[in-house]
Amino acid sequence: MAEPFHVDFTGRLTMGVLGNHLLNCAGFHAADRGFGIAELNENHYTWVLSRLAIELEDMPRQYEPFSIETWVENVYRLFTDRNFAILDKEGKAIGYARSVWAMISMETRRPADLLTLHGGSITDYVCDKECPIEKPSRIKVGTDMPVEVYETRYSDIDINGHVNSIKYIEHILDLFPMDTFKEKSIRRFEMAYVAESYYGDTLSFYREEVAENEYDIEVRKNGTEVVVRSKVVLVTSY
Amino acid sequence: MAEPFHVDFTGRLTMGVLGNHLLNCAGFHAADRGFGIAELNENHYTWVLSRLAIELEDMPRQYEPFSIETWVENVYRLFTDRNFAILDKEGKAIGYARSVWAMISMETRRPADLLTLHGGSITDYVCDKECPIEKPSRIKVGTDMPVEVYETRYSDIDINGHVNSIKYIEHILDLFPMDTFKEKSIRRFEMAYVAESYYGDTLSFYREEVAENEYDIEVRKNGTEVVVRSKVVLVTSY
Numbered sequence: 001m002a003e004p005f006h007v008d009f010t011g012r013l014t015m016g017v018l019g020n021h022l023l024n025c026a027g028f029h030a031a032d033r034g035f036g037i038a039e040l041n042e043n044h045y046t047w048v049l050s051r052l053a054i055e056l057e058d059m060p061r062q063y064e065p066f067s068i069e070t071w072v073e074n075v076y077r078l079f080t081d082r083n084f085a086i087l088d089k090e091g092k093a094i095g096y097a098r099s100v101w102a103m104i105s106m107e108t109r110r111p112a113d114l115l116t117l118h119g120g121s122i123t124d125y126v127c128d129k130e131c132p133i134e135k136p137s138r139i140k141v142g143t144d145m146p147v148e149v150y151e152t153r154y155s156d157i158d159i160n161g162h163v164n165s166i167k168y169i170e171h172i173l174d175l176f177p178m179d180t181f182k183e184k185s186i187r188r189f190e191m192a193y194v195a196e197s198y199y200g201d202t203l204s205f206y207r208e209e210v211a212e213n214e215y216d217i218e219v220r221k222n223g224t225e226v227v228v229r230s231k232v233v234l235v236t237s238y
Numbered sequence: 239m240a241e242p243f244h245v246d247f248t249g250r251l252t253m254g255v256l257g258n259h260l261l262n263c264a265g266f267h268a269a270d271r272g273f274g275i276a277e278l279n280e281n282h283y284t285w286v287l288s289r290l291a292i293e294l295e296d297m298p299r300q301y302e303p304f305s306i307e308t309w310v311e312n313v314y315r316l317f318t319d320r321n322f323a324i325l326d327k328e329g330k331a332i333g334y335a336r337s338v339w340a341m342i343s344m345e346t347r348r349p350a351d352l353l354t355l356h357g358g359s360i361t362d363y364v365c366d367k368e369c370p371i372e373k374p375s376r377i378k379v380g381t382d383m384p385v386e387v388y389e390t391r392y393s394d395i396d397i398n399g400h401v402n403s404i405k406y407i408e409h410i411l412d413l414f415p416m417d418t419f420k421e422k423s424i425r426r427f428e429m430a431y432v433a434e435s436y437y438g439d440t441l442s443f444y445r446e447e448v449a450e451n452e453y454d455i456e457v458r459k460n461g462t463e464v465v466v467r468s469k470v471v472l473v474t475s476y
Binding site for chain 1: 241242243244245246247248249252254258261262265275276300301391392393395396397399402403404408411412414415416418419437438
């Protein structure tokens, strides 16, 4: 259900909360199949989210029930593609999402070979359900003038000591004036997680309108390294 | 369950997320008894949270289940006291909370008489279960030097156009350096909601250490009016 403190001023679920539900759903689905973070951690491996692309025709309103489906589309040596459907209270798909994950060694931070893990059994879960949205795209920001500079704080940091994946979503949407969302809704939202940032890092946000209603965003830490990139595509309110 | 993106760097549930669960629990409990916001709104009334005080001996860890109980302690003409117990995965109380609510007319913003509402039936729900924590206290900040100045953004604003009650909790705890929470946990946390703030308001945060490990915080908007006050009491980590 879209809880009161999880909707924005328009009364619709926020993108950050939706992202949280998608990532939880991924976590539970993987855990139920023996590939959850807890099991991996025992063997000193962990999942790393690389890309997330969400496309929506609608967003649940305050107090409306909704649900998330997830399935694995592909498993490659170094990446796996996991898709999602966002269903409204009648069970009708109002959006889809794609995500790309790698598995890394927690000691070396190097990628693991997914095809040899558990004797390759992860490929048993590949499912050919359709996900009718585009794959994550290339995001390129041409400007060198930040629209916002932000020093990360206590509430940004997760159990791994990193700025959490959901907080970036909130900070990126906070680059837009509230008026933007009075007349427009988000049709497509993409995140590319490139590097980690930490407590006290200074994040600079660069934003470029690359086409009408289409914004590419890049976040760099401490003046140099790219941390995340994002794309926001707006439409007239749904 | 304490979800991965709902715990802080120590792996414990954040105070903001706990606050959200308490307020949801209050909302569902009231709605089930015919005093929910939806029913009140039809008659152009709404609940307004005035005070919240939370006292904890522990906080759920990542992936741990927990639950919230709530009950009404008192109903006065203009206020009602609602209490909470926070139970760990074994059902043991690890904390309690007290809250104070008023009902106001959405047209005049003036308080309604709770004792005449629905023929006084709200008093049928008063329950004499014990809540072994102090009532909300007096919070007084003596300093005129803000420790932080923040302009409210899109993600701060709720469906009523106000900065949402949970966001204040996050902003207040973000006044503390992360190191504070490496060795200390929050024993008691209080919020007094005094006035509303809106999109684009500039919030100034004043903080004073009124006793060892006890901080009073005041938030003023646009240089003058008090919006919220808060108290944070820390102890050696639980």
